[in-house]
Amino acid sequence: xxxxxxxxGQSGGPTAAINATLAGVISQAQISDKIGTVYGALNGIEGVxxxxxxxxxxxxxxxxxxxxxxxxxxxxxxxxxxxxKDHNVCExxxxxxxxxxxxxxxxxxVYIGGNDSMDTVMKLNQYFIRHQIHDIFIMGAPxxxxxxxxxxxxxPGFGSAAKYIAATFTELxxxxxxxxxxxxxxxxxxxxxxxxxxxxxxxxxVNGGKGxxxxxxxxxxxxxxxxxxxxxxxxxxxxxxxxxxxxGIHDENGVYISEQSQPGQTDNFGHKYIAGxxxxxxxxxxxxxxxxxxxxxxxxxxxxxxxxxxxxxxxxSQMLGSKAVAAMLEGRSGEMSAIRRLDTEHxxxxxxxxxxxxxxxxxxxxxxSWINEAGNDITPELMNYLLPLIQGEATVRYNNGIPxxxxx
Amino acid sequence: xxxxxxxxGQSGGPTAAINATLAGVISQAQISDKIGTVYGALNGIEGVxxxxxxxxxxxxxxxxxxxxxxxxxxxxxxxxxxxxKDHNVCExxxxxxxxxxxxxxxxxxVYIGGNDSMDTVMKLNQYFIRHQIHDIFIMGAPxxxxxxxxxxxxxPGFGSAAKYIAATFTELxxxxxxxxxxxxxxxxxxxxxxxxxxxxxxxxxVNGGKGxxxxxxxxxxxxxxxxxxxxxxxxxxxxxxxxxxxxGIHDENGVYISEQSQPGQTDNFGHKYIAGxxxxxxxxxxxxxxxxxxxxxxxxxxxxxxxxxxxxxxxxSQMLGSKAVAAMLEGRSGEMSAIRRLDTEHxxxxxxxxxxxxxxxxxxxxxxSWINEAGNDITPELMNYLLPLIQGEATVRYNNGIPxxxxx
Numbered sequence: 001x002x003x004x005x006x007x008x009g010q011s012g013g014p015t016a017a018i019n020a021t022l023a024g025v026i027s028q029a030q031i032s033d034k035i036g037t038v039y040g041a042l043n044g045i046e047g048v049x050x051x052x053x054x055x056x057x058x059x060x061x062x063x064x065x066x067x068x069x070x071x072x073x074x075x076x077x078x079x080x081x082x083x084x085k086d087h088n089v090c091e092x093x094x095x096x097x098x099x100x101x102x103x104x105x106x107x108x109x110v111y112i113g114g115n116d117s118m119d120t121v122m123k124l125n126q127y128f129i130r131h132q133i134h135d136i137f138i139m140g141a142p143x144x145x146x147x148x149x150x151x152x153x154x155x156p157g158f159g160s161a162a163k164y165i166a167a168t169f170t171e172l173x174x175x176x177x178x179x180x181x182x183x184x185x186x187x188x189x190x191x192x193x194x195x196x197x198x199x200x201x202x203x204x205x206v207n208g209g210k211g212x213x214x215x216x217x218x219x220x221x222x223x224x225x226x227x228x229x230x231x232x233x234x235x236x237x238x239x240x241x242x243x244x245x246x247x248g249i250h251d252e253n254g255v256y257i258s259e260q261s262q263p264g265q266t267d268n269f270g271h272k273y274i275a276g277x278x279x280x281x282x283x284x285x286x287x288x289x290x291x292x293x294x295x296x297x298x299x300x301x302x303x304x305x306x307x308x309x310x311x312x313x314x315x316x317s318q319m320l321g322s323k324a325v326a327a328m329l330e331g332r333s334g335e336m337s338a339i340r341r342l343d344t345e346h347x348x349x350x351x352x353x354x355x356x357x358x359x360x361x362x363x364x365x366x367x368x369s370w371i372n373e374a375g376n377d378i379t380p381e382l383m384n385y386l387l388p389l390i391q392g393e394a395t396v397r398y399n400n401g402i403p404x405x406x407x408x
Numbered sequence: 409x410x411x412x413x414x415x416x417g418q419s420g421g422p423t424a425a426i427n428a429t430l431a432g433v434i435s436q437a438q439i440s441d442k443i444g445t446v447y448g449a450l451n452g453i454e455g456v457x458x459x460x461x462x463x464x465x466x467x468x469x470x471x472x473x474x475x476x477x478x479x480x481x482x483x484x485x486x487x488x489x490x491x492x493k494d495h496n497v498c499e500x501x502x503x504x505x506x507x508x509x510x511x512x513x514x515x516x517x518v519y520i521g522g523n524d525s526m527d528t529v530m531k532l533n534q535y536f537i538r539h540q541i542h543d544i545f546i547m548g549a550p551x552x553x554x555x556x557x558x559x560x561x562x563x564p565g566f567g568s569a570a571k572y573i574a575a576t577f578t579e580l581x582x583x584x585x586x587x588x589x590x591x592x593x594x595x596x597x598x599x600x601x602x603x604x605x606x607x608x609x610x611x612x613x614v615n616g617g618k619g620x621x622x623x624x625x626x627x628x629x630x631x632x633x634x635x636x637x638x639x640x641x642x643x644x645x646x647x648x649x650x651x652x653x654x655x656g657i658h659d660e661n662g663v664y665i666s667e668q669s670q671p672g673q674t675d676n677f678g679h680k681y682i683a684g685x686x687x688x689x690x691x692x693x694x695x696x697x698x699x700x701x702x703x704x705x706x707x708x709x710x711x712x713x714x715x716x717x718x719x720x721x722x723x724x725s726q727m728l729g730s731k732a733v734a735a736m737l738e739g740r741s742g743e744m745s746a747i748r749r750l751d752t753e754h755x756x757x758x759x760x761x762x763x764x765x766x767x768x769x770x771x772x773x774x775x776x777s778w779i780n781e782a783g784n785d786i787t788p789e790l791m792n793y794l795l796p797l798i799q800g801e802a803t804v805r806y807n808n809g810i811p812x813x814x815x816x
Contacts, residue, residue, distance in 0.1 A: 014583045043588050074582035081587075166810050171712040174482035174813055175422045179489075180451055185708075206808040209815070299704045300593075304579040308715055310809065390809035400614040401718065401798035402574050405582055407617070 003036040004107025004135075006325070008056070010143075011044035011113035011120065012081065014074035015157025016164075016306040017317035018143045019406075021112050022076060023069045024321025025141065026060050029108075032329055039104060040408065044080035045111070045120050048097055053104070054408055068406040070314060071396050073306035076408045084120050087127045094127045101136055108137050110324045114144035114155075118336060118360040125334035125356055137328035140336035140356055141321050145303045147196035148363045151354035152338035156320055157303070159313030159389035162200035164305040165189060165298065166390055169204035169211055169242070172296075176240040177210070183292040184231055184241045184285050187212075188278035190302055192248040195219050195366045197302065199378045200386055201244035213241045218248035219366050220375040222257060227281065228288050230376050235291065249277050257281065307403045311392030316349070323351045347388035411444040412515025412543075414733070416464070418551075419452035419521035419528065420489065422482035423565025424572075424714040425725035426551045427814075429520050430484060431477045432729025433549065434468050437516075440737055447512060448816065452488035452521070453528050456505055461512070462816055476814040478722060479804050481714035484816050492528050495535045502535045509544055516545050518732045522552035522563075526744060526768040533742035533764055545736035548744035548764055549728050553711045555604035556771045559762035560746035564728055565711070567721030567797035570608035572713040573597060573706065574798055577612035577619055577650070580704075584648040585618070591700040592639055592649045592693050595620075596686035598710055600656040603627050603774045605710065607786045608794055609652035621649045626656035627774045628783040630665060635689065636696050638784050643699065657685050665689065715811050719800030724757070731759045755796035 006029045010018055022040075029035040038056040041047035054077070060066055069076060087094050101109070111121050121140040128136060142149050147158035169187070176185045189198040195217025205211035213234050216222055222245075234241045250256045258276040282295035316339060323337035335353040342348040370382035397404050414437045418426055430448075437443040446464040449455035462485070468474055477484060495502050509517070519529050529548040536544060550557050555566035577595070584593045597606040603625025613619035621642050624630055630653075642649045658664045666684040690703035724747060731745035743761040750756040778790035805812050 014586045046588070072582060073579050075586045076582075078588070079586040163809055167715050168709060168713075170810050170813055171481050171714060172708055174480060174484075174714075175708050175712040178422045178483045178487040180454070180486070203808075203810060207810060207812060209813060294708075296707045296709075297705070298709075300580055300583050300702075301576060301704075301706075301709065304583040305576075306579060307575050387808065392809070393806055398801055400611075400795065401571055401800070402578050402611065402615060404615060405578055405617060 003034060005037045005039060005105050006035050006108040006110070007039045007041055007048065007101070007104065007106045008110045008112065009041040009044045009048060010075035010077045010079050011111060011117035012079060012143065013114070013145065013303060014079060015143055015145050015303050016073045016160040016309045017157040017313050018112055019072050019076045020070045020314045020317035021141050021143060021156055021321035023066050024318035025110050025325055026056050027066065028322035028325035030057070032325070034329055035108060036105070040077045043078040044082060044117070045084065046080040046082045047078070048100060049093065051100055059408055065406065067397070068404050070318065071306055071309070071394060071403060072405040073304045076406060081116065083116065084123045087123060094124070097124065098133065107135060108325065108328050110139050110141055110321070112141040112143050112321070114146065115149055115359065115361055115363060118356055121334070121336070122356045122360040137333040139324040139328050139333065139353070140359070141324040142336055142338060145197060146191055146194050148194035148365065149359055150362045150364050151336060151359045153341040153349065154339060154389055156313060156317035158196065159310035160306070161197055161302050162203065162386060163310040163390035164302055164308050165197060165200045166203035167308055168298065169201045169244070170209050173204060173210045173242060176242055180239055181292055182235055182239050183294070184243065184289065186243045186245060186278040186281045186285070186293070186295045188245055188247050188295065188297045190298070191218055191246040193218060193363050193365060195246045198244050198246040199366060199382055202378050202383060203386055203390060206387065212244040214243045214376045215378055216243070216245045216249055216376060217366055217371055218246035218250065219368060220371055221252035222249040223251070224257070224284060228284065231285065231289060235289070245277050245281065247277050307396050309394040310390045311394050312389060314394050319351055323353065327353045411442060413445045413447060413513050414443050414516040414518070415447045415449055415456065415509070415512065415514045416518045416520065417449035417452040417456060418483035418485045418487050419519060419525035420487060420551065421522065421553070421711060422487060423551055423553050423711050424481045424568040424717045425565040425721050426520055427480050427484045428478045428722045428725035429549050429551060429564055429729035431474050432726035433518050433733055434464050435474065436730035436733035438465070440733070442737055443516060444513070447514070448485045451486040452490065452525070453492065454488040454490045455486070456508060457501065459508055467816055473814065475805070476812050478726065479714055479717070479802060479811060480813040481712045484814060489524065491524065492531045495531060502532070505532065506541065515543060516733065516736050518547050518549055518729070520549040520551050520729070522554065523557055523767065523769055523771060526764055529744070530764045530768040545741040547732040547736050547741065547761070548767070549732040550744055550746060553605060554599055554602050556602035556773065557767055558770045558772050559744060559767045561749040561757065562747060562797055564721060564725035566604065567718035568714070569605055569710050570611065570794060571718040571798035572710050572716050573605060573608045574611035575716055576706065577609045577652070578617050581612060581618045581650060584650055588647055589700055590643055590647050591702070592651065592697065594651045594653060594686040594689045594693070594701070594703045596653055596655050596703065596705045598706070599626055599654040601626060601771050601773060603654045606652050606654040607774060607790055610786050610791060611794055611798060614795065620652040622651045622784045623786055624651070624653045624657055624784060625774055625779055626654035626658065627776060628779055629660035630657040631659070632665070632692060636692065639693065639697060643697070653685050653689065655685050715804050717802040718798045719802050720797060722802050727759055731761065735761045
């Protein structure tokens with residue numbers, strides 16, 4: 001049997017589970033006779049073009065190291081936000097990539113990332129088809145705390161971020177309720193266009209706790225007047241009000257709440273740089289309601305907090321990495337491994353793979369029917385969707401009092 | 409034997425371990441024949457004066473509930489920031505408190521809190537002495553994430569906050585190093601006048617990880633020019649620079665870095681309200697160095713993150729609660745239970761109690777000799793002091809994927 005090597009890269013924003021997917025890729029490759037060496041490209045597709053590879057077959061030499069990899073947050077191989085040029089316009093990058101694949105005898109390429117990264121998979125796949133390259137298989141493996149990928153019930157990394165957010169909200173409920181003084185605490189959660197993570201704050205209520213009092217997702221236009229009215233109404237009956245807001249909340253014209261105070265910066269993919277929604281609302285409350293008010297950004301912690309990863313998320317993430325490899329070994333290419341949730345009473349899923357065109361550059365938002373009528377909370381349907389994803393605690397190994405992380 | 413009842417209150421800022429101290433008070437009282445009912449005053453000394461008491465002997469009826477109490481962050485009894493008037497000026501409050509103590513047959517009073525709360529213990533004790541009240545014993549039990557109490561080697565709540573900070577830094581190191589792009593991340597840590605918590609960020613290095621690149625404690629005057637020079641120097645050799653700063657960093661004239669941009673608000677104890685040091689430095693880096701820059705406040709999470717509490721901290725916190733009760737049963741009053749670290753090769757402590765006058769209204773800062781010469785890092789001596797305090801992981805119980813918290 002001719003063996004070919006496998007190359008894997010990671011791309012886009014870090015998560016607590018992207019390395020579990022990497023571990024799934026590595027272990028699945030290790031048990032196949034068709035695959036020789038597993039290489040990792042440092043910093044995604046940029047590392048492919050620069051030939052900065054690590055030999056993962058050598059680095060991840062035992063299950064102990066594999067376990068450490070799984071509990072290491074962020075991208076162990078490093079990440080990038082590089083967008084390939086359109087191959088109709090410029091084929092140079094593609095030729096270079098194929099030449100490097102040939103040089104390293106790469107027959108299998110897995111790219112782990114979100115919707116921007118799936119753009120890379122799609123373009124490469126389209127180039128391969130156009131040039132009749134049939135001996136290099138390419139698959140995407142999903143990853144994003146935003147949970148906004150089409151074609152999959154939910155995304156690796158999301159469950160862990162959701163668990164961190166839910167646990168943090170239960171803790172913040174305890175903290176902010178310690179005083180009798182009237183106070184408002186506004187917590188900003190990641191999510192430009194999709195409010196899945198913000199919705200997860202509601203999970204803080206599952207054990208009967210208070211949780212957030214108000215939840216504003218970016219899917220519904222945000223009104224500052226309505227917000228003030230909602231907060232005032234809550235303050236009539238309780239001393240502490242806890243508010244969850246998506247970073248991407250905006251008015252009905254699409255203008256971000258924070259946009260007035262920040263210059264319009266954009267990243268490589270043309271996304272507007274936004275931050276500070278909670279901070280703007282803090283100022284608003286201070287001026288208009290005049291009570292004690294604090295804003296909190298969960299910031300990078302929500303995507304990096306591997307120490308409180310969801311075990312469900314870690315296991316599924318690993319399986320999705322394995323699935324991407326298994327699919328290629330069965331002859332599939334130009335697809336992304338994905339999760340299908342079955343219509344059963346209890347949470348049950350199966351793994352599948354989905355054509356990449358259905359996924360790249362698209363965003364799956366929270367259905368409006370899963371937001372309550374007042375636009376300041378979520379529905380029980382959304383709670384039911386979210387709850388299974390944060391189940392189980394990762395068995396994190398510590399040394400000297402802090403979690404062990406792997407450095408490749 | 410005549411039994412008297414015990415009253416306990418919590419005061420000051422919440423921590424992840426203050427309820428462990430409460431648990432220690434309750435369990436020690438439960439095993440003494442001299443103590444009848446254990447009452448908890450809601451919202452500290454304010455609850456004493458309002459007679460808002462809960463019967464803890466009834467509420468904490470089994471060890472299961474006691475365990476849940478230990479893993480619940482913030483103050484289960486609620487907190488306050490109330491300062492008793494000087495009894496030389498106004499005795500009214502003191503007379504009221506004593507009358508309520510008599511009404512409930514209180515012979516033992518434990519107040520769990522920081523240096524402001526110990527002011528309450530001291531004043532009450534001085535009033536008791538002046539009025540020859542010898543049948544009500546009063547003790548303080550320490551608590552503060554700031555670790556700034558005199559008379560004790562370290563403070564309950566600090567170790568857990570330090571563990572959260574160290575673990576979070578290891579995760580943020582992974583996250584911020586994922587990209588090749590030059591970037592600066594500035595993390596603001598609680599501590600107005602004492603940099604113990606900020607110093608704890610260095611613990612992220614104990615397993616050989618990178619940890620923070622620069623650490624600025626509030627004990628040393630902060631120079632923006634020196635800061636920029638330090639950051640530039642680091643950026644020459646690495647892509648990502650991680651900076652830890654105390655919220656209370658200030659220049660050599662005592663002017664907080666953030667003071668220009670914020671109006672001077674003060675709390676009930678006359679402390680200046682400050683926040684946003686990291687945010688100011690973010691702007692500075694953006695303007696002067698012009699690279700990608702982000703500021704992060706660990707905010708309330710650093711004092712509320714019970715899910716990653718230090719087991720050493722939880723056990724010691726519980727013991728200090730028990731010690732406060734044990735000391736009263738042995739006839740001591742007007743003191744605070746405390747920890748003495750022995751001069752041994754391995755970490756070893758003993759529990760003692762210290763006259764309250766040595767503690768109230770004072771602050772223990774990081775010795776200047778434990779800060780490096782350049783003023784941008786800590787010394788190995790400080791690392792040795794900190795490391796034992798974050799050891800061990802609490803066995804946190806979860807339900808439905810989130811930690812179980814007790815609501816009294």
